[in-house]
Amino acid sequence: MDNKEIPGDSPHPNGLWSFFASVKLSVVLLLTLAATSVIGTLIPQNETPENYRRAFGEFYYRLFETLDIFDMYHSWWFQLLLLLLTVNIIVCSLDRLAATWKIVFAKQPRFNLNRFRSDKHKISREVPQAPEELRPVIEDLLAKKFTYRRTAETAEGFVFFAEKWRWTRLGVYVVHASVIILLIGGLLGSIFGFEGYVNIPEGEMTNTVNLRNSGKTIQLGFDIRCENFNVSFYPSGMPKEYRSRLSIIENGATVLQKDILVNHPLRFKGINIFQSSYGQLPAEISMTAAPEEITLSFTSKETGMVYNKTVRSGERIVIPEDLGEFVINDFQKTYDFRGRALGPTLIGTLVQKNGATVEVLLPFKFPGFDRMGAIIDPQRDDAVLISIDDVSSLPDQQAKRFYTGLQVTKDPGVWVVYTGFVLMIIGCVIAFFMSHQRLCVEVVRRGRQCLVTVSGSANKNKLGMHRKVETIADHLLGTAGEPLAAPVPTGQNIKKEDQ
Amino acid sequence: MNSSLTLSITTFLYGFSAFLYLIALVFKWRTPGVLATGFVFAGLIGNTAGIALRWAESYQMGIGHAPLSNLYESLVFFAWTIALLYLFIERRYGNRVIGAFTMPLAFLTMAYASLSPNISDRIQPLLPALKSNWLIAHVITCFIGYAAFAIAFGLSIMYLIRHREPGRNGSVLGRFPEPRVIDDLTHRMIMFGFLFLSVGIITGAVWANSAWGRYWGWDPKETWSLITWFIYATLLHAKMMRGWHGRRIAYLSLIGFAAVLFTYFGVNLLPGLHSYGAMGQ
Numbered sequence: 001m002d003n004k005e006i007p008g009d010s011p012h013p014n015g016l017w018s019f020f021a022s023v024k025l026s027v028v029l030l031l032t033l034a035a036t037s038v039i040g041t042l043i044p045q046n047e048t049p050e051n052y053r054r055a056f057g058e059f060y061y062r063l064f065e066t067l068d069i070f071d072m073y074h075s076w077w078f079q080l081l082l083l084l085l086t087v088n089i090i091v092c093s094l095d096r097l098a099a100t101w102k103i104v105f106a107k108q109p110r111f112n113l114n115r116f117r118s119d120k121h122k123i124s125r126e127v128p129q130a131p132e133e134l135r136p137v138i139e140d141l142l143a144k145k146f147t148y149r150r151t152a153e154t155a156e157g158f159v160f161f162a163e164k165w166r167w168t169r170l171g172v173y174v175v176h177a178s179v180i181i182l183l184i185g186g187l188l189g190s191i192f193g194f195e196g197y198v199n200i201p202e203g204e205m206t207n208t209v210n211l212r213n214s215g216k217t218i219q220l221g222f223d224i225r226c227e228n229f230n231v232s233f234y235p236s237g238m239p240k241e242y243r244s245r246l247s248i249i250e251n252g253a254t255v256l257q258k259d260i261l262v263n264h265p266l267r268f269k270g271i272n273i274f275q276s277s278y279g280q281l282p283a284e285i286s287m288t289a290a291p292e293e294i295t296l297s298f299t300s301k302e303t304g305m306v307y308n309k310t311v312r313s314g315e316r317i318v319i320p321e322d323l324g325e326f327v328i329n330d331f332q333k334t335y336d337f338r339g340r341a342l343g344p345t346l347i348g349t350l351v352q353k354n355g356a357t358v359e360v361l362l363p364f365k366f367p368g369f370d371r372m373g374a375i376i377d378p379q380r381d382d383a384v385l386i387s388i389d390d391v392s393s394l395p396d397q398q399a400k401r402f403y404t405g406l407q408v409t410k411d412p413g414v415w416v417v418y419t420g421f422v423l424m425i426i427g428c429v430i431a432f433f434m435s436h437q438r439l440c441v442e443v444v445r446r447g448r449q450c451l452v453t454v455s456g457s458a459n460k461n462k463l464g465m466h467r468k469v470e471t472i473a474d475h476l477l478g479t480a481g482e483p484l485a486a487p488v489p490t491g492q493n494i495k496k497e498d499q
Numbered sequence: 500m501n502s503s504l505t506l507s508i509t510t511f512l513y514g515f516s517a518f519l520y521l522i523a524l525v526f527k528w529r530t531p532g533v534l535a536t537g538f539v540f541a542g543l544i545g546n547t548a549g550i551a552l553r554w555a556e557s558y559q560m561g562i563g564h565a566p567l568s569n570l571y572e573s574l575v576f577f578a579w580t581i582a583l584l585y586l587f588i589e590r591r592y593g594n595r596v597i598g599a600f601t602m603p604l605a606f607l608t609m610a611y612a613s614l615s616p617n618i619s620d621r622i623q624p625l626l627p628a629l630k631s632n633w634l635i636a637h638v639i640t641c642f643i644g645y646a647a648f649a650i651a652f653g654l655s656i657m658y659l660i661r662h663r664e665p666g667r668n669g670s671v672l673g674r675f676p677e678p679r680v681i682d683d684l685t686h687r688m689i690m691f692g693f694l695f696l697s698v699g700i701i702t703g704a705v706w707a708n709s710a711w712g713r714y715w716g717w718d719p720k721e722t723w724s725l726i727t728w729f730i731y732a733t734l735l736h737a738k739m740m741r742g743w744h745g746r747r748i749a750y751l752s753l754i755g756f757a758a759v760l761f762t763y764f765g766v767n768l769l770p771g772l773h774s775y776g777a778m779g780q
């Protein structure tokens with residue numbers, strides 16, 4: 001960063017303008033935003049007044065309430081800080097843009113020869129060639145490393161100017177613009193968007209959702225039907241996947257059907273539907289009798305093979321791989337497992353290879369239940385796991401009625417925000433890692449030889465530019481060339497640091 | 500050889516390297532320094548192998564996923580990034596003093612990950628909300644950013660020690676890089692970190708939007724990452740004000756890193772619900 005370019009040489013001497021154009025203000029604002037944001041992380045936001053009263057007492061409750069501390073990120077004063085930051089960024093950018101624009105879009109880039117000549121880090125060497133001989137060599141090299149080049153003849157030889165990445169001076173403006181775009185996107189979302197939720201039992205549909213903040217209900221303009229809901233578990237009992245099959249119904253016709261998972265929402269007409277929670281219906285219509293036959297799958301732990309078998313109640317079957325025998329001998333409409341209602345459940349007996357018999361529970365609602373059971377029951381040798389293969393093919397769908405909890409949102413600002421995201425990344429890469437680099441090679445005749453001087457400048461990363469000047473000088477002059485004039489003290493210094 | 504063992508060895512290798520860098524600095528010896536570099540190399544290989552093995556093991560367990568899904572795994576990746584960035588800097592700047600200030604961080608991270616009773620190193624299956632490529636991108640970028648800030652932190656401490664005295668040749672301080680160079684390198688690390696923190700926050704927002712339908716919800720973890728971002732943005736701008744060189748910038752960098760640590764460890768102590776990747780049900 002070129003510190004010399006910064007201090008406010010504003011063309012507007014106006015007090016208010018220069019107040020908003022100052023970097024000092026932005027430092028103050030950014031620090032204030034950082035400091036105040038802490039408050040909302042220490043005091044939980046948007047809880048009920050009773051909770052706050054209990055936690056803080058009446059006095060502090062009143063005080064905080066007046067200051068909007070309980071919803072501070074939406075309070076007038078926090079929004080005011082953001083507004084000030086916005087004005088600060090805009091004014092500051094406009095203030096500097098004119099000057100930058102002139103540099104970036106100049107028809108012919110300007111080079112200040114005297115500035116290059118007085119560069120502390122320039123490198124000079126005498127070489128045994130004539131200037132005319134050197135010219136094509138230098139021009140070739142510069143053509144490889146720079147996009148713009150110009151050669152001028154001087155009384156005693158040539159001056160070569162070259163530069164690249166002039167446009168990168170615009171990088172910071174892209175970053176600043178991205179911040180504004182993000183804030184605009186957020187504003188759009190808060191004005192025109194909503195955040196709602198709805199629970200839909202399997203097989204039912206709805207066309208309204210409840211808003212999270214206000215508790216109001218709004219019409220969607222179409223129906224969402226939950227065809228079914230499934231949850232599956234890992235052997236450890238951790239949830240593995242929540243899946244809802246949803247249909248979108250408009251004017252009585254199904255226009256879209258999709259399975260949604262967490263991280264895989266459904267989007268329709270600007271409205272997004274997310275898998276958010278699930279539950280079981282309290283008044284559940286239960287399965288009254290065991291199905292006549294059912295497909296079970298037997299998984300061998302050792303080989304990982306899965307065997308599907310269709311089983312009738314009371315019929316004894318032999319599991320492959322000598323894993324034992326299995327028979328279904330009971331059915332219960334609701335099975336109480338350590339205080340937890342499993343719902344309709346088949347109860348079977350597994351006769352293991354070692355002769356021991358264990359009871360196996362196959363609840364329809366939790367097809368992976370046996371995996372958990374295998375871990376719990378010390379009697380099991382754990383060689384085979386049994387599960388109901390395909391619950392959805394069961395005759396009586398109502399046995400396992402869940403409701404799915406959906407988050408339903410609309411945010412027309414999201415694409416604005418995403419544009420801001422992309423611009424911010426691009427802008428930061430440009431602002432941080434690219435600089436406008438200029439190079440000057442001056443060739444002066446000295447009898448039959450000539451003196452070559454290389455110097456460069458960049459608006460950022462000056463150490464990097466010195467290094468580049470050195471490589472170019474080495475390239476052009478060969479390391480063998482005798483260093484001329486004063487040895488280059490600072491240049492060498494840098495070299496040492498960089499070894 | 501399993502990942503646990505490999506990563507324990509890595510912890511020791513980083514520990515040795517940190518110790519040897521310090522010895523080399525204090526006693527002005529060369530050999531321990533060279534050895535220390537070797538240990539970082541070996542540690543980095545072990546760290547890489549550990550991550551790869553853990554990845555493979557998760558597939559063997561039938562719950563395959565990238566090893567970036569919980570606190571333990573993210574700390575291991577954090578240490579890996581610090582060591583890698585450090586080696587890169589050592590090569591480029593040829594100065595081992597920096598190692599004495601950064602490798603202890605890699606070591607402490609690994610030691611904390613392995614020894615803290617609150618951190619489980621079990622390989623666990625992924626909760627539904629964590630099954631997202633955005634999450635992987637989020638963790639990787641955040642931790643690259645944090646690692647850069649960690650190194651900037653080490654450099655800033657170096658700066659604060661070094662700038663007080665002229666650093667005569669031959670003294671311990673004389674072996675430090677010049678303050679100007681430390682300052683420049685700190686600034687580079689912070690720019691690098693800021694870019695990655697920005698990308699980290701952005702990918703996190705995109706993930707949140709695909710999982711819960713909102714890209715920003717002011718939950719404490721999100722807010723703290725934004726606070727961190729504000730602090731480093733302040734630093735980048737303060738550098739452009741007169742008189743804000745060196746020391747003050749170094750202090751800001753310390754504050755910034757404190758915010759990083761709080762974002763990562765402190766947030767769980769706050770009132771509220773957020774834990775690593777909790778699902779907003």
Ligand code: HEM
Nearest residue numbers: 001021022023026085088089092172175179431432732735
């Ligand atoms: C959240 C808000 C902001 C962000 C994320 C941001 C980001 C940045 C970044 C990344 C840079 C490049 C820094 C570097 O190259 O080291 C920069 C430069 C700069 N920023 Fe900001 N900025 C913000 C707000 C502001 C504000 C409010 C001002 C108002 C004065 C401002 C003024 C500047 C100036 C003058 C530069 C230097 C431009 C140059 O290189 O000539 N920034 N900003």
